[in-house]
Amino acid sequence: MASGHPLALFLRSLERRSPLSEDDRRAVMGLSFTLRALESSSYLVREGEAPKRCCVLVSGYAYRQKLTADGGRQIVSLHIAGEALDFQNLFLDVSDHSVQMLTNGEVADLDRAQVQNLSRTRAGVGQAILVAILAEGSMFREWVVNVGRRDARTRLAHLLCEVAVRLEAQGLADEKGYALPMTQDQLADALGLTSVHVNRTIKLLEAEGLMMRKRRNISFPDLQQMRRVGDFNERYLHLGRQRSAEAR
Amino acid sequence: MASGHPLALFLRSLERRSPLSEDDRRAVMGLSFTLRALESSSYLVREGEAPKRCCVLVSGYAYRQKLTADGGRQIVSLHIAGEALDFQNLFLDVSDHSVQMLTNGEVADLDRAQVQNLSRTRAGVGQAILVAILAEGSMFREWVVNVGRRDARTRLAHLLCEVAVRLEAQGLADEKGYALPMTQDQLADALGLTSVHVNRTIKLLEAEGLMMRKRRNISFPDLQQMRRVGDFNERYLHLGRQRSAEAR
DNA sequence: CGTACGTTTGATCTTTCTCAATAATGGTGG
DNA sequence: CCACCATTATTGAGAAAGATCAAACGTACG
Numbered sequence: 350m351a352s353g354h355p356l357a358l359f360l361r362s363l364e365r366r367s368p369l370s371e372d373d374r375r376a377v378m379g380l381s382f383t384l385r386a387l388e389s390s391s392y393l394v395r396e397g398e399a400p401k402r403c404c405v406l407v408s409g410y411a412y413r414q415k416l417t418a419d420g421g422r423q424i425v426s427l428h429i430a431g432e433a434l435d436f437q438n439l440f441l442d443v444s445d446h447s448v449q450m451l452t453n454g455e456v457a458d459l460d461r462a463q464v465q466n467l468s469r470t471r472a473g474v475g476q477a478i479l480v481a482i483l484a485e486g487s488m489f490r491e492w493v494v495n496v497g498r499r500d501a502r503t504r505l506a507h508l509l510c511e512v513a514v515r516l517e518a519q520g521l522a523d524e525k526g527y528a529l530p531m532t533q534d535q536l537a538d539a540l541g542l543t544s545v546h547v548n549r550t551i552k553l554l555e556a557e558g559l560m561m562r563k564r565r566n567i568s569f570p571d572l573q574q575m576r577r578v579g580d581f582n583e584r585y586l587h588l589g590r591q592r593s594a595e596a597r
Numbered sequence: 598m599a600s601g602h603p604l605a606l607f608l609r610s611l612e613r614r615s616p617l618s619e620d621d622r623r624a625v626m627g628l629s630f631t632l633r634a635l636e637s638s639s640y641l642v643r644e645g646e647a648p649k650r651c652c653v654l655v656s657g658y659a660y661r662q663k664l665t666a667d668g669g670r671q672i673v674s675l676h677i678a679g680e681a682l683d684f685q686n687l688f689l690d691v692s693d694h695s696v697q698m699l700t701n702g703e704v705a706d707l708d709r710a711q712v713q714n715l716s717r718t719r720a721g722v723g724q725a726i727l728v729a730i731l732a733e734g735s736m737f738r739e740w741v742v743n744v745g746r747r748d749a750r751t752r753l754a755h756l757l758c759e760v761a762v763r764l765e766a767q768g769l770a771d772e773k774g775y776a777l778p779m780t781q782d783q784l785a786d787a788l789g790l791t792s793v794h795v796n797r798t799i800k801l802l803e804a805e806g807l808m809m810r811k812r813r814n815i816s817f818p819d820l821q822q823m824r825r826v827g828d829f830n831e832r833y834l835h836l837g838r839q840r841s842a843e844a845r
Numbered sequence: 846c847g848t849a850c851g852t853t854t855g856a857t858c859t860t861t862c863t864c865a866a867t868a869a870t871g872g873t874g875g
Numbered sequence: 876c877c878a879c880c881a882t883t884a885t886t887g888a889g890a891a892a893g894a895t896c897a898a899a900c901g902t903a904c905g
Contacts, residue, residue: 367688397832413738415738415739415741415742417742417746417747417828418828419828421746421747422746423741423742423745423746425738425741425742426738437731437734437735438731439731439841440615440724440727440728440731440839440841441728441731441732441735441835441839441841442835442837442839442840442841443832443835445735445738445739445832445833445835446735446738446833465841469720469723472717475717475723476688479688479727479730480688480689482727482730482731482734483685483686483687483688483689483730484689485734486685486730486733486734486737487685487689487693487694489734489737489738489740489741490661490663490673490674490693490694490737491663491693492737492741493663493671493673493737493740493741493744494663494665494671494673496741496744496745496789497671497744497745497788497789498665498669498670498671498786498789499665499669500892500893501892501893532850532851532852533851533852533853534851538746540745541744541745541746542893542894543893543894543895544851544852545852545853545854545893545894545895545896546892546893546894548852548853548854549853549854549893552853580665580666580667584645584691584693585693585694587689587690587691587693589690591688591689591690592690593687593688593689593690593713748860748861749860749861780882780883780884781883781884781885782883790861790862791861791862791863792883792884793861793862793863793864793884793885793886794860794861794862796884796885796886797861797885797886799884800885812870
């Protein structure tokens with residue numbers, strides 16, 4: 350990762366939506382943690398288990414998933430470097446989903462009790478965590494819409510736009526493209542499709558000149574057009590500073 | 598509603614997952630509010646607008662929805678009496694979705710700033726709100742799975758189970774059945790299907806002896822079987838008292 | 846250089862959608 | 876209480892998006 354401190358990106362992601370005082374910042378950066386290198390597909394959280402740690406993704410990608418009785422898998426969110434992976438479980442006893450690494454990467458394990466404590470004692474940090482949780486909730490809602498009411502082409506385009514915009518907001522991608530380290534199987538599970546159909550849909554977008562691939566790198570010649578095709582409006586990402594959170 | 602105080606059910610729903618002290622309870626019940634009677638389909642929150650109030654559903658049903666560019670609609674959650682409808686927007690500036698009444702019913706409008714304040718100053722209440730938000734997030738994730746990876750029959754059965762279990766937990770339904778005030782169009786938009794197919798799927802479940810209808814009342818001769826068919830496990834509802842929230 | 850994993854393609858099958866018509870139902874005014 | 880209207884539910888027939896199955900092809904890497 351570019352930045353020096355493993356938690357630097359995490360701090361940035363918190364601050365982007367909710368203001369932190371100098372003290373808040375120090376408190377976050379002062380959190381004790383252990384850095385772990387993880388292989389792709391290792392588990393960070395397992396459905397049915399009690400969350401013990403509070404992980405922050407330092408580098409690489411991760412995703413949340415749930416399984417169905419008949420062996421189906423649904424990916425319900427993707428995560429990029431700097432995002433906390435356990436806010437959704439921070440105050441719940443048993444995890445309702447699993448979190449896995451999508452790529453190799455590093456994770457900073459924070460102490461759960463310490464984070465809980467910080468969120469209670471430092472109002473600014475608590476607010477930032479809350480806002481992060483709410484923004485994640487909003488992304489889940491959009492994911493429902495994507496999977497429930499859009500056709501394959503729109504669905505795929507939407508997902509690609511979401512990742513592009515989030516990476517850019519986090520300073521991890523430039524306008525023109527990024528590496529998408531997902532197999533078509535994983536894309537399928539994120540989109541509620543089969544990998545065969547994902548493959549055909551990718552080909553379709555390429556044929557239309559909407560996206561290009563070189564290895565696992567994808568780029569969009571015309572991001573605006575891609576947004577239109579993907580019915581993508583970033584409002585649901587709540588990327589800006591939330592003023593509601595400032596009132597003290 | 599059965600209980601006297603309009604906020605009684607709300608308090609119960611908060612307390613079910615997170616403990617409140619006597620003072621916390623008083624603070625919640627002491628919230629000032631205005632009671633409004635609303636017709637079915639009136640808006641409580643509109644996508645794109647800044648949330649002004651903080652509504653609690655006192656009686657009736659409500660739902661959250663988002664629209665797609667091509668006019669599609671996706672319902673992303675249902676809400677029953679006692680639930681707060683604005684926690685998802687409590688600290689966000691502009692709403693990413695709409696909330697509408699499903700039936701006629703009553704709503705208690707709380708003052709947003711007052712609720713925000715309470716959540717900041719009374720740790721117990723803040724925890725309870727946070728846990729409620731997290732549990733909602735979990736329900737969104739399950740909704741993604743339902744819509745993304747289950748066939749129509751399973752999907753419908755799952756939704757019906759969810760409503761049954763939530764109503765029961767809130768003390769609003771007995772084991773054997775409840776009134777489901779949704780049209781097949783609305784069910785379709787909740788399930789990511791068409792109303793025609795919902796109709797056929799309902800008929801199928803009936804023919805299998807899994808559900809019965811009398812007017813808008815539905816009942817399940819064998820709830821266990823229904824759960825199996827709907828691939829339903831209530832873990833994701835996080836219905837019990839969350840011990841993680843107790844640590845102070 | 847061969848194995849394992851991921852991608853691509855073709856052929857065929859299913860679920861679900863679309864369109865359209867008909868039947869119930871519930872509520873309303875007279 | 877009845878006739879009428881507007882919703883909502885039901886049914887049929889045909890079309891389509893996406894799933895399934897199976898095979899061939901690439902490519903990274905040990």
